[in-house]
Amino acid sequence: MRAETILFPTEAGLYCPSGGFHIDPVRPVARALITHAHSDHARAGHQAVLATRETLDIMAIRMGEDFAAETQEATGPLTIGDVTVEFFPAGHILGSAQIRVTPKAGPRIVVSGDYSRAPNPTCTPFQPVDCEVFVTEATFGLPVFHFPDPMEEMQRLLASMAEFPERPHLVSAYSLGKAQHLIALLRAAGHDAPIAIHGAMQRICDYYAARGIALGTLIPATADEVPAQLVLAPPGAVDTPWAQRFRDPVQAYASGWMAVRARARQRATELPLVISDHVDWGQLTGTLTELAPSEVWITHGAEDGVMRWCELQGMPARPLRLVGYEDEAE
Amino acid sequence: MKRFAVLLERLAFTPARNAKLRLLTHYLEATPDPDRGWALAAMTGDLDLRRVTPGLLRTLAGERVDEQLFALSYDFVGDLAETIALIWPGQGGLPNAEPSLSQAVALLQGTGKAQLPAAIAAMLDRLHPSERLAFLKLATGNLRVGLSARMARMALAQMGVPTVPEIEEIWHGLTPPYQPLFDWIGGGARPESAALAPFRPVMLSTPTDIEELRALDPARYLAEWKWDGIRVQAVSDRGQRRLYSRTGEDISGAFPDVIAAMEFDGAVDGELVVRREGGVAPFGDLQKRLNRKTVGRALLSSHPAGLRLYDVLIWQGEDLRDRPLTARRQVLEAAEFPGGRIDLSPLLPFDDWDALAALRADPPEAVIEGVMIKLRDAPYVSGRPRGPWFKWKRDPMVVDAVLMYAQRGHGKRSGFHSDFTFGLWDGEALVPVGKAYFGFTDAELRELDRFVRANTVERFGPVRSLAPKLVVEVAFEGLNRSTRHRSGVAMRFPRISRIRWDKPAAEADRLAALEALL
Missing domain, CATH: 3.30.470.30 (DNA ligase/mRNA capping enzyme)
Structure with a gap:
């Protein structure tokens, strides 16, 4: 079988007819394999969902226990129809996985979902997996993206807190993954004081803690007076009346997009922090070099940059032009 | 160079004057001579360096990076110096051996035209990625950190005994990197400036x-x-x-x-x-x-x-x-x-x-x-x-205008929409005629913020476009013709003098009424 007949894009998302399933479908389907629990990849309303334990748990927290009629935890290789599927860690957020689809005869395809190669204390590191076709994201698929050492970014945040001790530091970070990653980095950088979190992050943080990921003392940022200098909130929250309880805050924003000034300006942030859960250019191209697949498929993001790089390397590549995945929420 | 790069980055994103001042003071206290003097001069525009042209930078980038990837990147980043700073291959030289700001300044002051491209490329190779932008902004004479000489002197005054007026009196006799000035601030003798025609602090009303x-x-x-x-x-x-x-x-x-x-x-x-x-x-x-x-x-x-x-x-x-x-x-x-x-x-x-x-x-x-x-x-x-x-x-002039756009404020108004664009009717359309940031009380600010949230039609980044409903009385001190404003006029010191919750938007003033005041 040719790769294009094993797995191909449809309106609902990547579809595997031999197994009768979609991967990260953007609309309700009969059987969905989900790489990770971010809302653009993991949606409610499928008949059956196969995902890692953590992804299933987080989906239940975010969408309710009844997010799918039937769920199954991915453990080890599993034969579905005429193909075998197996989940491997992607290093993006807790529970994130790459999915390898192996046909009885033909090329093995790895759908990496969103992935990262940088050390992240809140999830299992990315595992390179043998394959003939590697399906990659290209969120930061331009050579301008080189993410600095995250500990340096934490030092900048802590230095600002020391420089402006009277001002609360309100850090915008995506509720699932980024927020916990940031907290873990701060703890590693030696910040032991309680960190206040917006209500929307509470249950996810509780879940991370329950899975043994130490986040230290977290307090809710719901009272009129929040007794913590550091406050984490989802990006939209700084634009709501909730944020009015903080007097003269330093507004920080944690995202890979902060590497580019114009993007940081759009967020009206005072302290852009380059913290990403995606691969930067060096990690992306390094991963392609390491895996040396016979073909690269690009799902979403800056495909043109990655296409050009593959062309220069003589590595066959094509864009899948999938719709429905946001690269903004990073 | 690292500290200078961090400072520029912070200043570029810090809108509040007092916060800028604190960042600058801390930098000057923590940075040795002569780097801090060069930094001060660079930020206040008092440093004459060889200007590196965008063309030269493009050529350098073209030698290191695929042209197509560079074009895609420049298109995304939107700023040439920043694109090159980010895309330049390599992670800098050895740690703790990075060039100082003084070395960068010396390069830009002392390198001949023929040697300049190679010298800049070598400097970019030695700099850590986060410092390349600071160097390139310095080289293109385009720091844009919004720092006036006055603010620089206020920061200096916070470091030691000399007061702002005392520093102002000798300022114009000094040249970068201001070693005698820093010696004075550090407890040494006042520089007996040879400068003629000094400035004397003025009397205000x-x-x-x-x-x-x-x-x-x-x-x-x-x-x-x-x-x-x-x-x-x-x-x-x-x-x-x-x-x-x-x-x-x-x-x-x-x-x-x-x-x-x-x-x-x-x-x-x-x-x-x-x-x-x-x-x-x-x-x-x-x-x-x-x-x-x-x-x-x-x-x-x-x-x-x-x-x-x-x-x-x-x-x-x-x-x-x-x-x-x-x-x-x-x-x-x-x-x-x-x-x-x-x-x-x-x-x-x-x-x-x-x-x-x-x-x-x-x-x-x-x-x-x-x-x-x-x-x-x-x-x-x-x-x-x-x-x-x-x-x-004289009593100010006033017009009744309609609120059109709002943006979140900074500092103690952070979280509230406090920066307003207002407009007047021209035919059936509203034409923006100015912006106002003050004139209202804290209680009124809360009411305005509530109005903004309830009447947002569209968002463009931090800016909200509002339904044309609320009339504000705008007071201003004067009016000039302006080619930069769509309305053709620019107000001086506009502020919101009254919120006209009572007045229907259709009854706000027309642009012609403003033009008549010219």
């Missing part, structure tokens, strides 16, 4: 009204018109002539016509104006002459500048600042200013405050924005003492 004036004896005061120009100090000292703004910025370069007319020896205080047909031209004409390093012949003849004096600090070597105003005024009146560019602001005859009020209500020229009232016996003291000098401004 406080606003007043008829109630406050009624308690004062009019016989003890002089009054003059308040001219709508900019306050300057003109200093001519043994042949060296300088024109300073009231904050001590040297603006001589933009006003060679005024400099040429300064045929005196002393330091005088007055209003910089554009003169036309014997009168004073509107502020908009003066604005065309401001913020320039040099000025062309055409502008010199179409917008001739001059001075209207009202005080004198130093005259023929003698410091008059301790003398009463009447004595200083006598010195000015006895002096001759040939050529017609410099004259005195006339005194206004008045016996009581009502008489002065009548003059203020009906000034002879449109560019008069009120009256100045000065205590006859007062010496010339720097700063803004309350009592000796009052400004009694």
